[in-house]
Amino acid sequence: MTHRSGVICLFLIVMPVVVRGDLVFYRIPKISPPLVVVLQGKAKVLAGGTVSFRHPKFRDSQLIFALADTSIHATLTPRDLFRRNFQKAAQQGDAAPMLQVALWALKHGLLEQYYDAVAKAREIDPQNALANRIEALRQQIDKPVRITSAHKAYMRKIVPLNDMRFETSAHFLLMCDTPTKPGPHHKLARHAERLELLELVYRSFLFRFLPYGAPLKVPTEPLMVVLFNDEADFRDYSNSLSTELASAAGFWDGNTNLSFFYDHGTTAEYQALHRLSASLQRQKDAYIRDKAGYAKGEVAKFVRMANTLALLVEIAQENSDIEVVSHEVTHQMAGNTGLLPRNVRIPTWVHEGLATYFEAPKDATWSGIGAVNKTRLSWYRGLESDRAHSNIDFIVGDEIFDLAASGGATLHAYGQAWGLTHFLMNERFEDLMRFYRRLGEMPSDFVLSPKILNKLFSDVFGQDRTALDLRWRSYMRALKTDMEVYLEEAGK
Numbered sequence: 166m167t168h169r170s171g172v173i174c175l176f177l178i179v180m181p182v183v184v185r186g187d188l189v190f191y192r193i194p195k196i197s198p199p200l201v202v203v204l205q206g207k208a209k210v211l212a213g214g215t216v217s218f219r220h221p222k223f224r225d226s227q228l229i230f231a232l233a234d235t236s237i238h239a240t241l242t243p244r245d246l247f248r249r250n251f252q253k254a255a256q257q258g259d260a261a262p263m264l265q266v267a268l269w270a271l272k273h274g275l276l277e278q279y280y281d282a283v284a285k286a287r288e289i290d291p292q293n294a295l296a297n298r299i300e301a302l303r304q305q306i307d308k309p310v311r312i313t314s315a316h317k318a319y320m321r322k323i324v325p326l327n328d329m330r331f332e333t334s335a336h337f338l339l340m341c342d343t344p345t346k347p348g349p350h351h352k353l354a355r356h357a358e359r360l361e362l363l364e365l366v367y368r369s370f371l372f373r374f375l376p377y378g379a380p381l382k383v384p385t386e387p388l389m390v391v392l393f394n395d396e397a398d399f400r401d402y403s404n405s406l407s408t409e410l411a412s413a414a415g416f417w418d419g420n421t422n423l424s425f426f427y428d429h430g431t432t433a434e435y436q437a438l439h440r441l442s443a444s445l446q447r448q449k450d451a452y453i454r455d456k457a458g459y460a461k462g463e464v465a466k467f468v469r470m471a472n473t474l475a476l477l478v479e480i481a482q483e484n485s486d487i488e489v490v491s492h493e494v495t496h497q498m499a500g501n502t503g504l505l506p507r508n509v510r511i512p513t514w515v516h517e518g519l520a521t522y523f524e525a526p527k528d529a530t531w532s533g534i535g536a537v538n539k540t541r542l543s544w545y546r547g548l549e550s551d552r553a554h555s556n557i558d559f560i561v562g563d564e565i566f567d568l569a570a571s572g573g574a575t576l577h578a579y580g581q582a583w584g585l586t587h588f589l590m591n592e593r594f595e596d597l598m599r600f601y602r603r604l605g606e607m608p609s610d611f612v613l614s615p616k617i618l619n620k621l622f623s624d625v626f627g628q629d630r631t632a633l634d635l636r637w638r639s640y641m642r643a644l645k646t647d648m649e650v651y652l653e654e655a656g657k
Contacts, residue, residue: 243273
């Protein structure tokens with residue numbers, strides 16, 4: 166988290182649970198340059214010129230802001246929008262619009278609402294093929310995979326650390342050394358939060374692809390994940406594998422088929438913020454003990470600021486963890502469902518474009534699949550006018566990542582891969598699945614040159630690059646972040 170002038174967005178990601186939402190712009194007092202934090206939750210104006218705010222994810226999260234430091238916008242939450250769309254589709258009495266509502270819910274991380282909309286579609290039309298495929302997939306996914314001692318022995322062999330224990334969910338085997346009890350403000354322990362997120366990504370991935378004709382298989386073995394409590398331990402392990410992982414925030418190793426993460430609260434950046442927060446808490450206690458020595462209202466203001474910063478650090482840390490986990494587990498899901506087979510040399514733009522499409526951006530208001538990542542969008546736009554490097558041939562041939570590796574422009578390459586994948590996923594989904602299928606059929610030892618990759622792409626999407634490029638750029642100009650959508654809804 167960087168202190169800078171402007172607006173910093175710290176939102177609940179992936180699991181929206183607010184019944185009614187407010188968008189709160191809070192200017193942290195006594196910080197120069199000004200720092201404005203945007204929060205989604207439930208706000209209430211109180212007597213005495215203050216505002217009560219509750220964050221939907223964190224327990225004991227009530228904060229009190231000075232009204233003068235806040236701007237409140239009543240908005241519709243994803244659940245509000247779902248209910249409105251659901252009622253509208255139900256009145257039409259047709260399964261097709263109801264299934265569109267279901268897909269919308271899936272894209273916004275609302276799995277229970279997704280199930281409700283699919284059930285309603287089957288009620289409207291019991292013979293609807295898509296709705297029945299989704300229901301059959303749900304029944305298949307609901308059956309947990311079998312986790313054996315052999316799976317644990319395999320992980321122990323790869324990560325021979327005796328102080329790490331095993332935790333499990335329906336489809337994941339997690340090896341970790343994180344605390345077993347919830348931290349401040351958290352309802353669940355860190356490992357339980359991660360398993361909950363992993364399961365959400367797992368289900369969302371399968372529901373997004375398999376019912377729509379994608380060549381996927383449901384994994385029959387548990388997906389294996391390692392979660393380090395301390396960043397230093399993660400760095401030691403990742404550096405032992407490859408120096409290319411020196412700055413990685415997390416990674417999936419296709420050779421061992423394990424994903425690796427760490428608790429972002431242990432990074433130097435977050436440790437500094439935690440120390441600052443702890444210092445403010447100590448000062449807060451001193452203020453309270455000696456409140457007679459301060460002007461009226463000063464103690465209350467300081468207490469509010471200290472408590473606010475403590476929670477904001479927790480929110481920022483959680484959102485960073487979620488972005489990395491959702492990105493890397495997408496790689497793992499693609500490799501274990503056959504979408505992008507592990508034994509084929511899949512081009513980097515394809516793998517990273519898919520992972521960035523699925524990641525839950527830490528600057529988003531809500532997300533499930535395909536949220537408009539403000540950071541990715543800015544990196545895309547930063548190269549958009551450079552048509553020598555921002556063009557479909559250059560991206561599809563994977564030359565953009567080859568260049569980025571030697572020129573330090575990796576974030577620009579990610580932005581282009583994200584932008585092209587976002588367009589193809591939403592505008593040419595069936596063709597993109599055909600292209601993925603063609604890649605998966607390549608021999609395992611076959612090197613996919615730029616020329617071959619572009620031929621495969623043209624075989625599926627056609628030879629007319631100019632028309633496709635124009636449609637892509639028009640699509641990208643129309644993209645809106647969740648913040649922009651929220652503010653539009655607030656305006657209505």
